[in-house]
Structure formats: C-alpha cells, structure tokens
Amino acid sequence: MFKHLFKLIWNKKKQNFLLITEMLVSFLVLFAVFTLMMYYYNNYKKPMGFDYQDVWVINYNNSYQTKNVDSLDLYYETLRKTIKSLPRVKEITFVSGNIPFSSRTNESGLTFRGKHVQHLNNFTVEDHYEKVMNVTLLEGRWFNKEDVVSKNQHIIIDADLKEATFGKESAVGKLLGNDDDKNKFKVVGVIQTIKRNGDYLKAGPGMYFRTDTGSFRWLDKILVKVDHGADAAFEGKLYKTMANYMKNANVEIEHLVNKRTDANYFALVPMIILAIVSAFLVINVALGLFGVLWYNINKRRGEIGLRRAIGATGKSVAAQLVSESMILATLALIIGTFFAAQFPLLNVFDLPAIVYIEGILLSVLFVYLLVLICSLYPGKQAAAIYPAVALHEE
Incomplete structure (x- = not known):
C-alpha cells in the first residue's frame, strides 16, 4: 500500500x-x-509574587539637594509622615526607579561558583517595601534595623537568583558575590520572584539592597498602598499634598494596575x-x-x-x-x-x-x-x- x-x-x-x-x-x-x-x-x-492592586506610584524629581545627610533624611521622613497621615493611605515606601512594570532597569552580572548569572536586576528598597508590595517570603526574613551594622552587607534575593546560584540549597546566611570578590553580600531572605515585566515575560533574577542614609539623593519614586475605595478625588488630594511639599518638583501619579496592562x-x-x-x-x-x-x-x-x-x-x-x-x-x-x-x-x-x-x-x-x-x-x-x-x- x-x-x-x-x-x-x-x-x-x-x-x-x-x-x-x-x-x-x-x-x-x-x-x-x-x-x-x-x-x-x-x-x-507562575505566581505574580506581589500584590499590585491598590498600589500607586508617585514619580518626582529630587529637587531638594543638600550636603547634610541628616537634613536630607529629615526632609523625606517628614514627607513620609505627611503622606501616611492621609486617610486612605495604608503604607508608603521609597524605592529605586526600576519598579514593577517599568521600562527602567538596573542590571548587572554575577559569577558565583563558576556559574554566570546574566541580566541580574538590582533593586534598592526600604523596610516598608514588604508591607506595601505584600511580597511572598520563602526563606529567612525581610530587612530591619539590624541590617545597618553588619560585617557583610545584607541582601535579599528572589527565587530565580537562588536557583541559579545555590540550587536546592538553603540560601539564608550564605555569602553571595563574584568569585573573585572579597567583600561578598550576606543573604538574609529569599522572596518569590516578582513578575516585574508583566504576566507574559520572564522576570529574570533579582537582588534587593536596603536603602542607606544617602539613598534619598537619587531615589525618585514612592509606592503608596491605598484603600480599595481610593478614587480620583483622593488622587487629586495626594497630588496636591506632594506638590505643596515639593514646590519645585514635577509630580506624576500612576497606578500599578494600569502599568501592568x-x-x-x-x-x-x-x-x-x-x-x-x-x-x-x-x-x-x-x-x-x-x-x-x-x-x-x-x-x-x-x-x-x-x-x-x-x-x-x-x-x-x-x-x-x-x-x-x-x-x-x-x-x-x-x-x-x-x-x-x-x-x-x-x-x-x-x-x-x-x-x-x-x-x-x-x-x-x-x-x-x-x-x-x-x-x-x-x-x-x-x-x-x-x-x-x-x-x-x-
């Protein structure tokens, strides 16, 4: 046949x-x-890794410049308290510009135990970031005040970076960095990888650093967790609060829901x-x-x-x-x-x-x-x- x-x-x-x-x-x-x-x-x-609902982004240009670190911290701490005092605000946090669903990136590479990790995303976050984003903690803990003084700088990594470097081993308490670096970072926590590029694209490995006393010089975004009923009227009030406090700054408010879309x-x-x-x-x-x-x-x-x-x-x-x-x-x-x-x-x-x-x-x-x-x-x-x-x- x-x-x-x-x-x-x-x-x-x-x-x-x-x-x-x-x-x-x-x-x-x-x-x-x-x-x-x-x-x-x-x-x-794959899971989203964080809660983007009811999270707003305040973009601003850093108009307050001073060489005095204490004055700088006081200025932004006062801004934090002012925003947080608004009735519909649950929590706020200052972050680096490469927030989820943003086109801005801060990438580097890493060679650890002979394994080369490409497109490593570096994030600078505060202690309040965990509550605002509702991240999923897989191992260890989130940042706290104990991380200020330490022999090795403390970091938090996501699941993708842990798998690429430590595999199935526990990463908490171990040192991470390039093989030829003497000053490596100490891992204190592992979180679920945040799908920062949307639902359909691969997020890539991520490494999170805690803000220090000089971070406010270059940070230009605030993530605000608001009540579910926050509307356009409250958004206008939030904008006026920011504009009145930062007189010469360009302020813009976005919603993570819209940025995800x-x-x-x-x-x-x-x-x-x-x-x-x-x-x-x-x-x-x-x-x-x-x-x-x-x-x-x-x-x-x-x-x-x-x-x-x-x-x-x-x-x-x-x-x-x-x-x-x-x-x-x-x-x-x-x-x-x-x-x-x-x-x-x-x-x-x-x-x-x-x-x-x-x-x-x-x-x-x-x-x-x-x-x-x-x-x-x-x-x-x-x-x-x-x-x-x-x-x-x-």
Whole structure:
C-alpha cells in the first residue's frame, strides 16, 4: 500500500515538491507562533509574587539637594509622615526607579561558583517595601534595623537568583558575590520572584539592597498602598499634598494596575503580529492544498474510475487521497522538525528546552489536522465518482 502511494507521489514529484515546501514553511511559522505562545503561557502560570492592586506610584524629581545627610533624611521622613497621615493611605515606601512594570532597569552580572548569572536586576528598597508590595517570603526574613551594622552587607534575593546560584540549597546566611570578590553580600531572605515585566515575560533574577542614609539623593519614586475605595478625588488630594511639599518638583501619579496592562499589551504586540502573519499563511496553504487535491481528482478521474470498476470501494479511494496528503505532510514535518530541533540543542534565545518541544508538538499536530481537514472533502468527492461515468469521460 505505502509502496504504491510513494510511487504515485514520486511520479508527480514536481507538483508534490511545491506542496511539501508550503507545508514546511507553514510548520516553521507555526513553530515560531506556538513556541512564543507556550513561552508566554508558562510565564503566565507562575505566581505574580506581589500584590499590585491598590498600589500607586508617585514619580518626582529630587529637587531638594543638600550636603547634610541628616537634613536630607529629615526632609523625606517628614514627607513620609505627611503622606501616611492621609486617610486612605495604608503604607508608603521609597524605592529605586526600576519598579514593577517599568521600562527602567538596573542590571548587572554575577559569577558565583563558576556559574554566570546574566541580566541580574538590582533593586534598592526600604523596610516598608514588604508591607506595601505584600511580597511572598520563602526563606529567612525581610530587612530591619539590624541590617545597618553588619560585617557583610545584607541582601535579599528572589527565587530565580537562588536557583541559579545555590540550587536546592538553603540560601539564608550564605555569602553571595563574584568569585573573585572579597567583600561578598550576606543573604538574609529569599522572596518569590516578582513578575516585574508583566504576566507574559520572564522576570529574570533579582537582588534587593536596603536603602542607606544617602539613598534619598537619587531615589525618585514612592509606592503608596491605598484603600480599595481610593478614587480620583483622593488622587487629586495626594497630588496636591506632594506638590505643596515639593514646590519645585514635577509630580506624576500612576497606578500599578494600569502599568501592568500597558506592559502586557507591549509584550503581546509581537505575538499578535506573528499570529496574523501565520493565519494568512495557513489560510493560503489550506486553499492551495484544497485546490491541488481538487485538481488532482479531475485529472485522475479515469484512474479513479478504473479502480472503482475493478472493485475498489469509495472509502478506499478516499483513504488513498487522504493518505497521499498525510505522507506529503509527514515528509515536510520530518524536514521541519530537524531544523526546529536545533533551537533547543543550541539553546537559541536562551529559552527552556521544554518550550521548544511543546512548540514542535503543537505545530506537528496542527499541520496534520490542517492537511486532514483539507483532504477529507476532496476525498469524499473522489469516492462519489461513478466508474461508468469516469470511464466514459476518459
């Protein structure tokens, strides 16, 4: 059976080569789409790591400049008490500019125990950051006043950095830093990785430093945890409070909920564009395959009529056309899978291998399903050809 089908395919190798090429291109495009979809889905399944609801961001430019550290701390501590005294404010914290869902980054690298960690995010936070963001503490503790005086600077790392450096070991109490650094950091806590880039993109490892006496010179953002019922009227009151206190500063208030929506939209744009291109390509391939099969039926009416005349059933004729299409798809998928398999083997784009494997499997299933659907109706039409009519036309 298969030997006969391969012989029929080989006799029309030029025409079938174009079909195989179309299926191959479709597979490669679908592989890119499904790989990106699985990458987004796997990231989406991970916990957010913090509570972004009812958290507002106050952006300001640091207009108060003084060489006296005590005066600087007093100025911003007074601002903290002023904002916190407002009726709908639960807690506030001063942070570095690379807040969640922000385009600002502060990245570095780290080589620890021979392992190189890239795109390491560095954050500067206060003791109040834990309450404002409601972070999930996995090991150890959060920052407190005891961290001011210590032989090694205390830090908090997230789960991604812990896995990249310490693996399954406990990280609390251990020193972390470049292998050639003498002054390493001491880990006092591990938190759930915060999805700072939105729901669909990988956050990357993070390291958190505690603010010191001179941090207010460059900090320019405040995170404010407000009541659930805080509205635009309260936002206006908060803005006036900031503007009256910081006379010469440019003040802007944003909501983390809205920033998350913007971050997700920005992440989905490439996916949407690729999906639209893929949809047009798949439709063209489906129409082309359907048309070629329809043309083949009309060209092979004599052959089909002869087979029916010598006893072939309509189901066997339909099965032959469907089988030919599935064999062509298999040939295309073998070639496409070979090229797609190079991505996880060569670690292209630094994605987990499982993402590529899932993309390959979904693409194979989709192409098979597409070919099956496109060949069923022409096969049904071929099965309905009467032997006498076909031979008479021939």
